[in-house]
Amino acid sequence: MRLVTLASLRGSPGVTTTALLLTAAIEDSAVVEADLDGGGLADRYGFGRGPGLTTFAAAATPGPATWLEHAQSAGGVPALVGPDVPSAAVSLWRTAGERITDRLVHSDGFAVVDAGRLRSATPLVAASELVVIL
Numbered sequence: 001m002r003l004v005t006l007a008s009l010r011g012s013p014g015v016t017t018t019a020l021l022l023t024a025a026i027e028d029s030a031v032v033e034a035d036l037d038g039g040g041l042a043d044r045y046g047f048g049r050g051p052g053l054t055t056f057a058a059a060a061t062p063g064p065a066t067w068l069e070h071a072q073s074a075g076g077v078p079a080l081v082g083p084d085v086p087s088a089a090v091s092l093w094r095t096a097g098e099r100i101t102d103r104l105v106h107s108d109g110f111a112v113v114d115a116g117r118l119r120s121a122t123p124l125v126a127a128s129e130l131v132v133i134l
Helices: 015-024 041-045 053-058 086-105
Strands: 002-008 029-033 072-074 077-080 110-117 130-133
Touching (some): 015 077, 015 110, 041 072
Parallel strands (some): 002 130, 029 110
Antiparallel strands (some): 072 077
């Protein structure tokens, strides 16, 4: 999977909205919610936190299309939602960040990573081919 990360340095410049729009324009792509301040896609679209990044990290057998099993539709765009609470988001990336990144990098497709405010680089941001600051 090819990775492109969108992030901001402060404020709310529309990272999530831009990630959704970009993903909608790219075939076989998904938004990956990797905001260490907690993600808002589940709240915005009225679905639960699972499946999502947590279930993807815990999956016993990763495969080329496994990420699809953990994605939810955010307005027609596949999204791997992350935790909504900052402490849970930081904990997920601290404990499973390498596993999540490795599984995504070795999957098919394209991922637009919504990193929110770039407080520190997660393994997913480091593995991205391009990081765009909005």
